[in-house]
Amino acid sequence: MTEKRNGAKEFYPVLLVTMIVTLSMTALIIVNSITLPLIEENRKAVFNEKLAEMFGEMDDSEHLEELDVYIVKDGAGDVVGYAFTVIGSGYGGDIDMLVGIESDMATIRGLSVITHSETPGLGAKITEPWFQEQFQGKDINALALSVNGGDIDAISGATISSSAVVDAVKETVLAKIAELQSEGVP
Template structure:
């Protein structure tokens, strides 16, 4: 009776230890590859924010293009063509409907035009709020004039007065969240840069 009682416990403990070791080894052995993939994805997204075309999407080509045109200064990506600064990409983040939304907004060197927007993390409902990563939504923010925006209202959804972009139909809460944290973070960035 005693042998029968302990056998399943010892068997499960041994099985758990074996699978834990296997998972730990796989995590350790793929850590560098995962980090490289994450870096590649971020580089590609920052290039997208600045509307820099990627002709060859290999890891090496993207890294070379990124290194040639982009530098990082205090969490802000700076886009340069030769010696001329063309724009800045800074992080924006806030709460969505189901979790945190994190992304980057690109602003022109004169702080008057939004160059682009991308998201690096979001867990919104696929087909609804998750459409914030669709080109149709993101393209609205390319070349958006923010020079005449009322204070802290850089992104305004139709049909509100002064609207400059369309919200995602069926994803009102996600759309409002994105506008709110973008407006807050853009305002904070511009105040810091302009010394206000």
């Protein structure tokens, strides 16, 4: 008899915590389903704003859905460059970036971090202009941190964040360029 009571007593905290976790998960699922489309929309707005900033003379951009590539065109309809979304895995989570390249498919036009969750004061410096401006005019094929023989200076104390950006940019952009060329896109 006493044994049974003890058993129930020991089981109670487990049941309670399970119940609380279930309740909080339900609440979060509801909140997430409401906010997710809005967050996506905000992200897109920031992306478009940065895209317009990067390609000053942009008049038109075409989005290839299946490749997730933006082909940026000027007023005359000529291609001035391409833009890609690049997701790198940083120290604190995904680093979501916009990378633009010139129409030669090699020179980097610019890099802009859209969202990240790196450590403030260290990895979060990837959002600072001096870091992002280093990428301008560099050849994508030779992109590397200066410790690896390239000419991108890493952020001191934030090697993981710095190399996450460089590696993800190089890998993703080269892969997308190859896909673009194989599909024969202008």
